[in-house]
Amino acid sequence: MKYVLLFVEEEEFARDLEAMGPAERARAYQRVAEWMDTHADKIRGGNKLQPAETATTVRLGGGEPVITDGPFVEGKEVVSGYTEVEVADLDEALRMVKTWPGCPIIEIRPLM
Amino acid sequence: MTLEGVTPEHDRLASVVRQHASQLAAALMRVTGDFATAEDLVQDAVLAALRHWPKEGIPDRPDAWLFTVARRRALDGFRRADNYRAKLAQLQWPVQPDEDERLRLIFTCCHPALSRPAQIALTLRVVCGLTTEQIARAFLVRETTIAQRITRAKRKIADAGIPYRVPADDELAPRLTEVLTVIYLLFNEGYLATVGPPQSRDLAEDADWLAGLLYQLMPAEPEVAGLLALIRLHRARAAARFSGNGEIVLLQDQDRSLWDRQGIADAVRLLTRAARRQRPGPYQLQAAIVACHAEAERWEDTDWEQIVLLYDMLLHLAPSPVARLHRAIAVRYATGALAAMAELDDLAGLLGEYHLYHASRAELLRELGRPEQARAADQRALELTANPAEQAVLHQRLTWA
Numbered sequence: 001m002k003y004v005l006l007f008v009e010e011e012e013f014a015r016d017l018e019a020m021g022p023a024e025r026a027r028a029y030q031r032v033a034e035w036m037d038t039h040a041d042k043i044r045g046g047n048k049l050q051p052a053e054t055a056t057t058v059r060l061g062g063g064e065p066v067i068t069d070g071p072f073v074e075g076k077e078v079v080s081g082y083t084e085v086e087v088a089d090l091d092e093a094l095r096m097v098k099t100w101p102g103c104p105i106i107e108i109r110p111l112m
Numbered sequence: 113m114t115l116e117g118v119t120p121e122h123d124r125l126a127s128v129v130r131q132h133a134s135q136l137a138a139a140l141m142r143v144t145g146d147f148a149t150a151e152d153l154v155q156d157a158v159l160a161a162l163r164h165w166p167k168e169g170i171p172d173r174p175d176a177w178l179f180t181v182a183r184r185r186a187l188d189g190f191r192r193a194d195n196y197r198a199k200l201a202q203l204q205w206p207v208q209p210d211e212d213e214r215l216r217l218i219f220t221c222c223h224p225a226l227s228r229p230a231q232i233a234l235t236l237r238v239v240c241g242l243t244t245e246q247i248a249r250a251f252l253v254r255e256t257t258i259a260q261r262i263t264r265a266k267r268k269i270a271d272a273g274i275p276y277r278v279p280a281d282d283e284l285a286p287r288l289t290e291v292l293t294v295i296y297l298l299f300n301e302g303y304l305a306t307v308g309p310p311q312s313r314d315l316a317e318d319a320d321w322l323a324g325l326l327y328q329l330m331p332a333e334p335e336v337a338g339l340l341a342l343i344r345l346h347r348a349r350a351a352a353r354f355s356g357n358g359e360i361v362l363l364q365d366q367d368r369s370l371w372d373r374q375g376i377a378d379a380v381r382l383l384t385r386a387a388r389r390q391r392p393g394p395y396q397l398q399a400a401i402v403a404c405h406a407e408a409e410r411w412e413d414t415d416w417e418q419i420v421l422l423y424d425m426l427l428h429l430a431p432s433p434v435a436r437l438h439r440a441i442a443v444r445y446a447t448g449a450l451a452a453m454a455e456l457d458d459l460a461g462l463l464g465e466y467h468l469y470h471a472s473r474a475e476l477l478r479e480l481g482r483p484e485q486a487r488a489a490d491q492r493a494l495e496l497t498a499n500p501a502e503q504a505v506l507h508q509r510l511t512w513a
Contacts, residue, residue, distance in 0.1 A: 001273040089275035090225055091283070110272050 001110060002044070002086050003093050008105035009080040031101035039085070039096055046083030077105060084111070125165055129158055130321060132175040133241025136182060138213035143203050144196045147220065147276060148266040149186075151238055157182040158241050214239075215278050215329045218322075222291040223274045230265035231294050233258055239325075240318050250315055251301070288330075292339050292395060295322045299343050316350075319343055337386035338396030341379045345402040348375030359504045364411050376406045394430040397422055401438075416446035433462040441472055449479040467496035471506065 020028065036043065055071040071078055080103055087093050090108070097106045133154055140150035157178045171177040183200060190197040221234040236242040236250075244262065248255040268274065279287040302315025323340040330336050352366040361367075383399050401422045408414040423439035436459055444452035453476050456469070463469035470493035477486035487510065494506040 003273075089273040090223075091275050091277075091279070093273075094225075095283070108272075 001089060002084060003090075004109050004111060005046075005083045005085060005093070005097060005100075006079050006107040006109065007081040007083070007100075007103045008077050008107060009103040010077045010105065013103050028101070035099060035101055036083075038099075042085045042087050042092075042096065044084040044086050046081065048081040049079065051080075052078040121166070125162070125170065127321075128165075128170055128174050129161060129241040130318070132178055133158055134214050134217060134239045134325075135175065136178050137238050138210065138217050139179075139203070140182060140186075140200075141217065141276065142210070142213060143199045145276075146196070147269050149196060151266060153182040153186055154178075154241065155237065155243065156185050159243060162243065212278065212329075214325065216276050218291055218326065218329075219278055219287060220269065220274060220276050222287075222294050223269070224287070224290050225272060225274055226265050226268065228294075228297070230261050230268075231290070232298060233261050234265050235294055235322070236298070236318065237262060239322060242318070288333060288335070291326065292335060295319050295326070295343075296339060296395070298322070299346075303346060316343070316347060320347060332389070334386035334389045334391045335393040335395050337382055338393060338399050341383040341386070342395055342399035342402060344375060344379040344382070345399060345406050348372040348379060349406060354501065358501060359508070360501045362505070363405065368410065371406065376403075379403070380407065392425065392429065394426060397426040397429065401426070414445065416442050420446050433459055434466070434468075437463060437466075437469055437472060444476060444479075449476050452476055453480065465496060467493040467502070469493075470496065474509070 017025065017028065052071045055069075057068050057070060057072045059066040059068070085093060085096065087096065090110075093108050097108065100106060136157065137150050137154045140153050141147065144150055160181045161174070161178060165171070165174075183203060186200045187197060190200070218235065218239055221238050222231045226234065233247055236247050237244070242250075244258050245255055248258045251258075278284075296319070298315050299319035302317070302319060320340075320343050323336070323343050327336050327340045349366070349371045351372070352368065352370040353361060355361050379399070380403050383396065383403060386396055387400075401419055404415050404419050404422070419442040420439060423435060423442060427435055427439065436455065440452045440455035440459070443455060453473075456473055456476065459469065470489045474486045474489035474493065477483075477489060490506055490510050494503060494510070497503055497506070
């Protein structure tokens, strides 16, 4: 089955990352890279997203599209990246994300 | 209005259905490999049984009867080209019982990716063979709500790829905790319903049966034995819990000659065997605490020091404000009301909305000679409970005390 892992950051995580020195931040990125390596055989693609401030939301339906600055939900939690994975079932996806060394929240969504 | 589970005949019907529904579900699951399909077929067969059996009597081989109905339904329902049809056509009675398959069924129903209400509804329907209507009545919610909950859960199992299997060893502990929680909640709901008439389906009995099934399937897991012992220790004393007019009788005032001594001894033996595995857990400890009460011949014989000690161990493994409240009550009898009151004061912020917190405070205040404050605490407790039997006790106290 294919799933997309949506990586979700919240303010505290972003602040912590901000507060890190260069060496510490490099180590944090290194851990993420290692995780990607470990699961390389299951990963089918994905990307890190630019910060939520760069998002633009368009609402259709009823006349002119309404274009607004920012993500579609205003909140403390924002999607910061995604990875498409191919695994046997939800349990395998759950096992995979348990060791994720990055942001503190992950949403697992099956693909159609 | 007729109520399920009131007559002995209804009880027998429910227990026969329960006995065979999950076996049929497991067998159909093996053939179709599709949870939703298997579940639908079982539900159809159960509904047919509930229509026919009250009139025609329970057949000699209820399992064969249910199997035949489900199989016929499947062969009628699926298109000739359908994959399931060919597989079901091959399925012959008797299906080989495979214990592991029922276990898989339970773990799938209680998968942590499903919401708690969905886990409970699904377990009742798939493992215990309850109909949607029976579940709705037991929880006093609308039938459509339960039906939607089950439909959504089945869709999620299929679409999100929730596997049909017993979790691997490294995942088993948290997943088993999930199953035990579902059974425990079911028991609590049945043992002390939060709302409504107490005479609806006896969910405590379903919980007892489920825990017994799980114990049969996983005899080496001490917490499973612990939960089963806990449920049986409570149920062995059920006859003394209510007075003739439906009011709760406090433990202190219960007629202990009504307790099922044999049932208590059996549950204690079960617990002792589990304890030998040296893997203590919250259910074993709670059962041990209940055993202290159940084994006391009279209220005065209760070993409160031992109970306080067991609560300390429980709080160490599973800290919770409610367990701290119960420990404080034990402290009252082991040490005194003043010491207990001090512990209760620390809990005010955490349990301010919990009726038993105020009811316990009222008792301590009364013992400490502060009747006005005691009345206020009883009044607060009364405002906070929806259970009619508990309301009755509090009313009585406000009137007489």
